Amino acid sequence: MPFTPPSAFTTRPDLTGTFGMTASTHWLATATGQSVLERGGTAFDAAAAAAFVLHLVEPHLNGPGGDLTALFATAAEPGTPVVLMGQGPAPAGASIAHFQAEGLDLVPGSGALAAAVPGAVDAWLLLLEAHGTWELRDVLAHAIAMARDGHPLSPGAARSIASMAAFFRAHWPTSAALWLRADGTPPEPGDVVRNPVWAGVLEELVEAGDALGPDVDRTARIRAARDAWATGRVAQAIDRSVRTPHRHSSGRDHAGVIRAADLAGFRASFEPAATTAFRGTTVAKTGPWGQGPALLAALAILEPLDDDRLDPSTAEGVHTIAEAMKLALADREAWFGDDGEAPLDLLLSSGYAAERRALIGDRASTELRPGDGDGRPALPRLRTASEYSAGVDGVGEPTVTATGDLRGDTCHLDVVDRWGNIVAATPSGGWLQSSPTVPELGFCLGTRLQMTWLEEGTASTLRPGRRPRTTLTPTLLLRDGHAVAALGTPGGDQQDQWQLPYLLRVLVGGWSPQQAIDAPAFHTTSFPGSFWPRTWEPGGLVVEDRLGDDVIRELEARGHVVTRVGGWELGRLTTVGRDPATGVLHAAANPRAMQGYAAGR
Template sequence: MSASTHWLATGSAQAVLERGGNAFDAAVAAGFVLHVVEPHLNGPGGDLTGIFATAGNPGEPVVLMGQGPAPAAATREHYLAEGLDLVPGAGGLAAPVPAAVDAWLLLLRDHGTWELADVLAFAVDYARNGHPVLGRVGATIEAVAELFTDHWPTSAAQWMPEGRPPREGETIRNETYAAVLDRLVAAGSGNATRAGRIDAARREWREGFVARAAADFLSTPHRHSSGTDHAAVITPGDFAAFSAGYEPAVTFEFRGCTIAKTGAWGQGPALLQTLAILAGFEDERLDPSTELGAHTILEAQKLAIADREAYYGDADVPLDFLLSEDYAAARRTLITDTASGEFRPGTVPGHSPFVPPLRTEYRPPADGGREFAGVGEPTVAPTGETRGDTCHIDVADQWGNMVSVTPSGGWLQSSPTIPELGFCLGSRLQMTWLEEGAPSTLTPGKRPRTTLTPTLVLRDGQPVAALGSPGGDQQDQWQLLYLLRTIVGGYTPQQAIDAPALHTTSIPGSFWPRTWTPGGAVVEDRLGEDVIAGLEARGHVVTRAGDWALGRLSAVTRAPGTGLLQAAANPRGMQGYAAGR
């Protein structure tokens, strides 16, 4: 079974499975295809997090760590000296060390079976010979066309070769990126072993032409989302110093299931904290389709995500305490019948909570009077205010392997296209603060606290579901709805994905300009007039998003006992796809 945010990625993964590849071969093939067919949502210069279980050790979920750190020269002092009070949302100063490619290759080396050339063949073909472009790709390019033509001419050359954005269904190509993949394969041609060939490709990426081209090109000052021009600080040495890796998952037991997430260098444990708070309520308060359930869920999310802001980062995070039953019970008492518009992190012994700037509007220091309100992800504007979103892939194979990966970053609008490579670097450092004292303060060599957060679910020591979603701060909020509806409500995977979604915006955003909406809640209109009116009566500041607008999940599942496989994908936007046999 394969499910992803784009039908060509799902089709590529399924083709690998049909030809005898395992779930890891399939996921890697799909991941490189996503670089090509969803360039507005992820790219080779971006990052990823994954979580998986192997057939040989099914009860031990493992995190694939593909989040690069801040470069050695990315100090808060340097950024403040550049006249910035936030890390920009676009431009080279926002770029951590690219990690997605190294992470995909590590996963392939250690858990896949196919040769690198065979796995990359799908992406190389779509990049070199073309594929029909999504309407959303053209819309994204159109929104930043002026930025490209006036400030990022290499991006204009790549994405507007005819002087205009591509139209939906037109064939587009990225022959430069196809050549990059060919060079990675060629780098390993002289090695005697499969692992050696893959490691040679990893070295070429980290120490060869990719690192040199990226660092050299971005050393020239260029426009950032601040409206000002700056040079990047990343160097070839930063590329060479990074290597993707594996980590044990953080888990929480909920209603007979083990929910597995990344560590607190990502936002994943906030989902576990939310479940810990909700675990003390009766099932009737866990139904997102009712007024009481929606209210309870929104309030629990605010509390957990406040702790995310206060305590999470690439630092010493007291997760044992934050996930403890006593702490969850204390947090649960803060949920009343009315909506809170406060920022309320908990009290953790030995730790001082960081309180971020709680801005409802933001005006950059060099902005000259322009205002940007926090409007969610993704947004783009000719001024340089650019954000992308994310994509996702889940795969389960016949042998019992299961993997969920959320790739992101390196969106075509993240920073100028590097002409020798055909892609740009990411902008994940915008999730760090320039204030002192935060667990996520910009620090050389430390990872930004990423929003990328795939999920693995186990029952009785066996993986039963892999899922994830694009959506920035909403990723775990939407996945929470899926978990509650399937584990508590008895929904099928597709029913849970199709059901009306909602999320809170009463949290400081992870993306530039990092504003919040106190008491804010965004809902799909299908939630119903009575439920929406009830939420408003409780004090929620409700924004209606339309009938089919929120949540972009995909999932694969395996039934305990029978081993029956299923897959489900998001119908919103008519882009996600699930397949299998």
């Protein structure tokens, strides 16, 4: 039978044009990116400008102390997907022995002890240096003005600040000073908030390049800004700040171990993408130091199945998709990490996919079932939620909970220009809930180290100098030697799970991007979570109510432990794309959370 027809109603139009398109998880970032395109900037200039605005307008979802992964292709090499790697490593002092001496068996979900080296700022500057055309001063002008003059606080950010207000007052006074009113109360949605300290830091980066004089080219000025970030006042201020013990999600006070030398030793980089072919389209992701290849593995499992088993609107489709993701995420847990040993050629091969496909039965699996292989790393000890109390002070990584509660999350942005340059980027970390604000800088550090294990022998065991396995996983689609779409979503472990039904609806069902974004979403929780306290729910499946009572009842009959959420709760996917044959561009954005917008002409 054919795919379920899409709804005739969509929340937004599918945008089309020929000049340029920008989509992001906040309208001010979208407007910023599009304004750069309108003034002659490339997709790379626009993406960087929008990203620095996202630091300000979604401070509960990302920040300058966080991290970033992106996929892009240039107009000069439209068939070559490239990864922008902005994931910093564990500091030199972040050893298992140190955490154990602190009385910890997991890396905390909040506090500076969980901080990896900040990677987002240097990554955006690298992209500008290598592929941008604008001067850094012009790219950062939007963010500098917004930080100094202020912007209306979004409802989501206001909720996050309000939820943290008592904690800030009791334990993180520097965060209270930045985010609470003078009387100690949290701001309201719509209040104009400012961050002049951060504006000053950005201006210092610009001045570091300008100090080289007018005869130095643009790239040298940006390199000077990168050096200033890594070795100057920012690094020294972080070093001083984290030495003061402060409350972590463990419920105890710890000092951080990140030092100025850790920042000086890190630079963002470009890497080749991991790819697989699915129904005539090449799907590009990060390497297995991120979770991206899990989506590729799921696509390989699903590739030869009949279309009616791939329809995310039916019980058969949801069951099949969820079971494929369970298998792919089990392999993520068994193999993925920053040791370079994940056998992607095997994990993405047709023979291995066939073996995994044969494990999908009529009933929901409640086991973690990684594939066999010589030399496979050990699995961590599995933990259920009942083993950990939710009552300790602090919060873990902001992400969507099993019940759909949006405590916080990540950001995403996509940009395509008229020349064919295209970017999909997922910035995250360093949100206002992560760790105490560094007062001299106006931002806090991220907590990406919580994605490592304090158990020896796993694929993602904590190691100084190694990257934690990130959940950030943007996607680039290519066809006939050209990049044709960029997409992604916030959502932690769910990012690829929400992208998979979208891809199936577009690539198999023939739905438009906006139709696929608006359709009901779901995800499994039947695997170890990447975020503190690293628990799992065997057989768990979270669904939007709009999936329908009949479909949900059949899923329950198949053994899925179903949690219903509201109708519009799961995912904030955005996308842009380009038809290389006609030059026509497209974009679409998500209505969920009421912040994402696409714009273009």
